[in-house]
Amino acid sequence: MQFELTKDYIDELKELISREDNKETLKKVKNLHPADIAEIVRELDPQESRYLYNLLDNETSADVLVEMEEDERERFIEEMPVEILVQKVIDNMESDDAADFLGELSAEKQEEVLQKIQDIEQAGDIADLLSYDEHTAGGLMAKELIKVNEEWDIAKCIREIRKQAKEVHEFYQIYVVDDDNMLKGIVSFKKLLTGRASTLIRNILKSDIISAKTDTSSEEVAIIMKKYDIVSLPVVDAIGRLVGRITIDDIVDVIQEEAEKDYQLISGITEDVEPTDKVILLTRARLPWLIIGLIGGILGSWVISMHESEIRIAPEMALFIPLIGAMAGNAGVQSSSIVVQGIAAGIIDLQGITGKLFKELYVAMINGIILSALIFVYSLFFSDSFELTITVSVALFSVILFASLFGTFVPLILQRLKIDPALATGPFITTINDIIGLSIYLALGRLMYGIFT
Amino acid sequence: MQFELTKDYIDELKELISREDNKETLKKVKNLHPADIAEIVRELDPQESRYLYNLLDNETSADVLVEMEEDERERFIEEMPVEILVQKVIDNMESDDAADFLGELSAEKQEEVLQKIQDIEQAGDIADLLSYDEHTAGGLMAKELIKVNEEWDIAKCIREIRKQAKEVHEFYQIYVVDDDNMLKGIVSFKKLLTGRASTLIRNILKSDIISAKTDTSSEEVAIIMKKYDIVSLPVVDAIGRLVGRITIDDIVDVIQEEAEKDYQLISGITEDVEPTDKVILLTRARLPWLIIGLIGGILGSWVISMHESEIRIAPEMALFIPLIGAMAGNAGVQSSSIVVQGIAAGIIDLQGITGKLFKELYVAMINGIILSALIFVYSLFFSDSFELTITVSVALFSVILFASLFGTFVPLILQRLKIDPALATGPFITTINDIIGLSIYLALGRLMYGIFT
Numbered sequence: 001m002q003f004e005l006t007k008d009y010i011d012e013l014k015e016l017i018s019r020e021d022n023k024e025t026l027k028k029v030k031n032l033h034p035a036d037i038a039e040i041v042r043e044l045d046p047q048e049s050r051y052l053y054n055l056l057d058n059e060t061s062a063d064v065l066v067e068m069e070e071d072e073r074e075r076f077i078e079e080m081p082v083e084i085l086v087q088k089v090i091d092n093m094e095s096d097d098a099a100d101f102l103g104e105l106s107a108e109k110q111e112e113v114l115q116k117i118q119d120i121e122q123a124g125d126i127a128d129l130l131s132y133d134e135h136t137a138g139g140l141m142a143k144e145l146i147k148v149n150e151e152w153d154i155a156k157c158i159r160e161i162r163k164q165a166k167e168v169h170e171f172y173q174i175y176v177v178d179d180d181n182m183l184k185g186i187v188s189f190k191k192l193l194t195g196r197a198s199t200l201i202r203n204i205l206k207s208d209i210i211s212a213k214t215d216t217s218s219e220e221v222a223i224i225m226k227k228y229d230i231v232s233l234p235v236v237d238a239i240g241r242l243v244g245r246i247t248i249d250d251i252v253d254v255i256q257e258e259a260e261k262d263y264q265l266i267s268g269i270t271e272d273v274e275p276t277d278k279v280i281l282l283t284r285a286r287l288p289w290l291i292i293g294l295i296g297g298i299l300g301s302w303v304i305s306m307h308e309s310e311i312r313i314a315p316e317m318a319l320f321i322p323l324i325g326a327m328a329g330n331a332g333v334q335s336s337s338i339v340v341q342g343i344a345a346g347i348i349d350l351q352g353i354t355g356k357l358f359k360e361l362y363v364a365m366i367n368g369i370i371l372s373a374l375i376f377v378y379s380l381f382f383s384d385s386f387e388l389t390i391t392v393s394v395a396l397f398s399v400i401l402f403a404s405l406f407g408t409f410v411p412l413i414l415q416r417l418k419i420d421p422a423l424a425t426g427p428f429i430t431t432i433n434d435i436i437g438l439s440i441y442l443a444l445g446r447l448m449y450g451i452f453t
Numbered sequence: 454m455q456f457e458l459t460k461d462y463i464d465e466l467k468e469l470i471s472r473e474d475n476k477e478t479l480k481k482v483k484n485l486h487p488a489d490i491a492e493i494v495r496e497l498d499p500q501e502s503r504y505l506y507n508l509l510d511n512e513t514s515a516d517v518l519v520e521m522e523e524d525e526r527e528r529f530i531e532e533m534p535v536e537i538l539v540q541k542v543i544d545n546m547e548s549d550d551a552a553d554f555l556g557e558l559s560a561e562k563q564e565e566v567l568q569k570i571q572d573i574e575q576a577g578d579i580a581d582l583l584s585y586d587e588h589t590a591g592g593l594m595a596k597e598l599i600k601v602n603e604e605w606d607i608a609k610c611i612r613e614i615r616k617q618a619k620e621v622h623e624f625y626q627i628y629v630v631d632d633d634n635m636l637k638g639i640v641s642f643k644k645l646l647t648g649r650a651s652t653l654i655r656n657i658l659k660s661d662i663i664s665a666k667t668d669t670s671s672e673e674v675a676i677i678m679k680k681y682d683i684v685s686l687p688v689v690d691a692i693g694r695l696v697g698r699i700t701i702d703d704i705v706d707v708i709q710e711e712a713e714k715d716y717q718l719i720s721g722i723t724e725d726v727e728p729t730d731k732v733i734l735l736t737r738a739r740l741p742w743l744i745i746g747l748i749g750g751i752l753g754s755w756v757i758s759m760h761e762s763e764i765r766i767a768p769e770m771a772l773f774i775p776l777i778g779a780m781a782g783n784a785g786v787q788s789s790s791i792v793v794q795g796i797a798a799g800i801i802d803l804q805g806i807t808g809k810l811f812k813e814l815y816v817a818m819i820n821g822i823i824l825s826a827l828i829f830v831y832s833l834f835f836s837d838s839f840e841l842t843i844t845v846s847v848a849l850f851s852v853i854l855f856a857s858l859f860g861t862f863v864p865l866i867l868q869r870l871k872i873d874p875a876l877a878t879g880p881f882i883t884t885i886n887d888i889i890g891l892s893i894y895l896a897l898g899r900l901m902y903g904i905f906t
Contacts, residue, residue, distance in 0.1 A: 031661050033663070033681055035680050035681055035682075158646065161646055162646045162647050165642070165643040165646055165647055166643075166647065168643070170641065170643070171642065171643070172625050172684060188623065189618070189624065189642065190618040190619075190621070190623070190624070193611065193614055193615045193618055194615050194618055194619065208484050210486070225705075226702075226705055226706075226709070227488050228486055228488055229488075229702040230702075231625060231684060231700075231701065231702070247684075248684065248701050248702065248705070249679075249682040249683075249684070249701065251705075252678075252679055252701070252704075252705060252708065253679075255705065255708060255709065255712075256679070256708065256712075259708075259709075259712035259713075259716070260712075260794065262716065263712070263715065263716055263719070263790065263794065264790075266716070266719055266720060267719055267786050267787055267789075267790030267791075267878065268783055268786060268787050268790075269787060269790065269791065273791060274791070274794070274795055274798065275791050275792055275795040275809060275812075276795070279812060279815045279816055279819070282791070282812070282816045283816050283819045283820055286784075286787050286816070286820060287820055287823065287824075289783060289787065290780065290783060290784065290787075290820055290824055290853075291824070291827070293776075293779050293780050293783045294776065294780065294824055294827060294828065296775075296776075296779060297773065297775055297776025297777070297779055297780065298776065298828075298831060300775035300776060300779075301772040301773055301775070301776060304771055304772050304774075304775070305769075305772055308768055308769070308771075308772075311764070311768045311771050312768045315761055315764045315765045315768060315771075316758075316761070318757055318761075318764050318768075318771040318774065319754040319757050319758055319761075320750065320754055321757075321771065321774045321775060322749075322750055322753035322754070322757070322774060322775070322778045322887060322891060323746075323747065323749075323750025323751065323753060323754060324750070325775045325778060325779065326746050326749060326750050326753075326778065326782075326884075326887060327743065327746050327747065327750065329779075329782075330721055330742060330743060330746045330880075331739075331743065333720050333721060334720060334721050334722060334739050334742065334743075336720075337716065337717075337720030337721075337722065338720075338722065338726060338727070338728055338735070339728055341713065341716065341727070342727055342728040342729070345727070356728060359728075359732060359735070362732045363732055363735045363736050363739070366732070366736045367736055367739060367740055367743055370740065371740075371743055371744070371747055374744070374747060375747065375751075378751060400743075425720065427783075431779075434775060434779060438775060
């Protein structure tokens with residue numbers, strides 16, 4: 001039922017292309033979904049893929065381009081004459097895809113393309129969409145939608161939908177507007193199909209519906225559509241006129257990207273990479289985090305070197321250096337990630353910062369007491385030095401307390417400063433926690449050994 | 454447009470409830486979406502929320518229950534008599550929600566509820582759905598759908614849709630079957646509205662559509678629906694008969710849960726918690742990871758204690774202990790998380806394990822060379838001990854190489870063993886990397902100092 005890309009398939013296709021067998025090549029990809037063709041294109045050499053692409057009909061080639069990864073798409077478009085681009089691609093795209101697509105081009109090329117579009121209305125729609133920030137509802141929405149007037153009856157409504165449907169690729173919702181194009185509500189297929197021909201739309205519309213404004217952020221759009229299970233969300237302008245709609249498949253991409261971005265930050269990857277990417281890209285995405293880790297390690301070595309005399313006197317102090325570092329990092333990341341997920345889910349703004357810090361204080365104190373009791377008992381039995389036992393237990397408690405509060409505080413502050421709070425789960429904070437944890441441990445050690453010896 | 458829950462609102466509502474003012478209380482929540490009411494219920498005391506809930510009409514109360522968190526729902530149902538549960542709730546739910554809901558009950562209570570359902574067909578649908586694993590397409594799908602026969606013409610088709618639509622909450626797709634209920638394709642609203650009344654459905658249906666089998670895993674369903682931008686996916690049985698459909702809003706939840714699960718594992722949280730949860734829950738979710746970290750730290754102290762004589766002779770060896778530990782952990786998590794994300798996106802199976810390990814080897818070698826060159830230069834200038842410089846540089850290179858390969862290898866192996874590969878990003882592997890890294894560093898130091906001193 002579903003296409004599976006195999007090495008055999010690619011080999012056969014390459015063979016057909018090398019023989020320039022247009023008919024058989026086209027037959028091979030004929031009934032495939034554009035997403036599958038985009039995947040095939042990825043596996044071919046540039047020449048082969050261009051050959052295959054040129055064989056496709058206009059609508060399919062537009063769809064395939066939409067499904068491609070951004071960098072591949074750029075490669076493709078670069079050498080395409082503007083006329084072909086407009087005829088083969090833009091004319092066959094929904095306005096939101098066309099706008100996304102043009103958004104990737106240089107300003108000059110954008111203008112050139114817009115001027116070549118025959119249909120003035122389409123060109124206008126695309127130009128409108130290009131003016132919105134891509135991270136807002138305006139940047140996500142498409143202009144194509146089905147709308148009916150609240151004064152119409154069902155019979156007229158169905159006639160009009162028939163007309164409008166010719167222009168729209170696919171639709172899941174019928175919007176109702178008044179004479180001024182103000183959004184009044186939606187009318188369901190069910191109501192249209194089960195009502196009488198003479199019933200007025202205003203009598204069957206559902207009026208208390210949820211909509212977004214053009215400047216609503218894409219994160220908020222995602223939260224709204226998820227929360228209320230909305231398949232197609234209407235977008236209105238500042239005074240409430242219907243200007244577009246966002247479908248759930250666009251939001252699935254937003255949700256996915258948000259989650260991936262947070263995951264990358266916490267795992268220390270700086271770019272969007274996949275295991276199939278090139279070695280150089282994979283290296284570049286990972287080196288920055290590692291270098292920050294290295295600098296953190298060097299700072300850690302300074303902290304230790306300031307206590308070198310102490311370690312010379314009590315080398316057993318070295319034993320728990322890894323433990324303190326690891327625990328500081330872990331406790332901090334746990335706290336930060338809970339806050340980051342809360343912010344992403346849109347549930348964090350109900351309480352103030354103080355309340356959250358107090359709660360975190362309780363959690364940290366319970367964890368700290370349990371863990372330092374454990375290490376106290378362990379060290380009491382297995383270490384010869386009572387000073388060390390006291391030092392590591394007190395240090396562990398302090399470190400967990402500090403790292404938890406710091407880990408909660410930082411993402412909240414970043415959020416207030418309009419900086420991505422997920423940065424707090426990344427290398428900087430972990431490194432700071434490590435170093436401060438180490439300092440607490442060694443300073444306590446100095447105190448202890450100073451007192452007892 | 455969108456409801457915002459404020460403290461004032463809750464206070465007013467509590468006031469109305471305390472006065473037992475049914476009319477005003479109901480008015481206050483009247484036009485709200487069930488998702489919002491569920492949120493309000495969360496903020497009330499058990500008694501208040503039960504009072505409010507009993508005021509709601511049957512359909513709303515069913516919807517509110519669907520929107521609740523699982524533990525809240527359990528609390529609610531516990532004390533509800535089975536008759537009320539069936540009348541007020543089950544009868545007003547779509548079959549998939551009803552099945553999910555019953556799935557949370559004990560086997561006895563399930564049976565009791567099923568027997569009380571008047572509508573035999575509905576009871577049968579729910580019983581069918583209960584038999585599927587909840588992590589498969591069968592477990593996700595709903596039974597309610599609109600289907601037409603390929604032999605019908607458009608006029609008959611619209612008549613039938615009208616009839617069927619009365620039973621279905623909302624629909625986005627019309628499925629076409631033959632006399633044996635085998636799935637033949639879909640027919641779009643557009644085609645129905647723009648075609649002639651006498652046109653046969655078989656002539657306008659889209660036949661090459663994508664479907665899932667009942668035993669397709671929910672992860673795969675998510676990948677398919679995302680890739681092909683499907684709003685409503687048909688589900689067929691082993692021989693291709695149409696048995697249900699999955700809508701994208703259910704899949705958004707699957708995607709979200711998958712992403713959250715992976716994020717929790719990498720951040721060291723063992724349960725699904727939110728910053729608004731109780732202190733005891735937050736503590737319980739975090740303590741296990743911290744205890745594993747503690748055990749790792751203790752193992753680390755054993756490794757160091759085996760080298761205590763070495764540190765006594767060369768205390769400067771302690772300097773880079775935090776650096777080596779941090780770098781081993783970071784490099785390992787980076788590698789694992791790239792593999793985990795690749796598996797989640799469904800793009801990892803194209804190549805074999807060997808190829809991936811070789812690629813990882815190159816990446817690790819480049820990173821390792823750069824980083825150990827950096828630490829070599831640093832240490833050469835800032836440390837008095839050439840032995841230490843050599844030790845830390847060679848150790849860092851080895852540690853990055855080992856941790857990267859180990860970090861790639863483990864999730865791939867877990868995947869083969871059908872264990873969640875994201876476990877590799879969690880505490881165990883990081884701890885193992887830390888300890889092995891430390892061992893490499895100290896063993897190299899012993900060798901170095903043994904040779905040079």
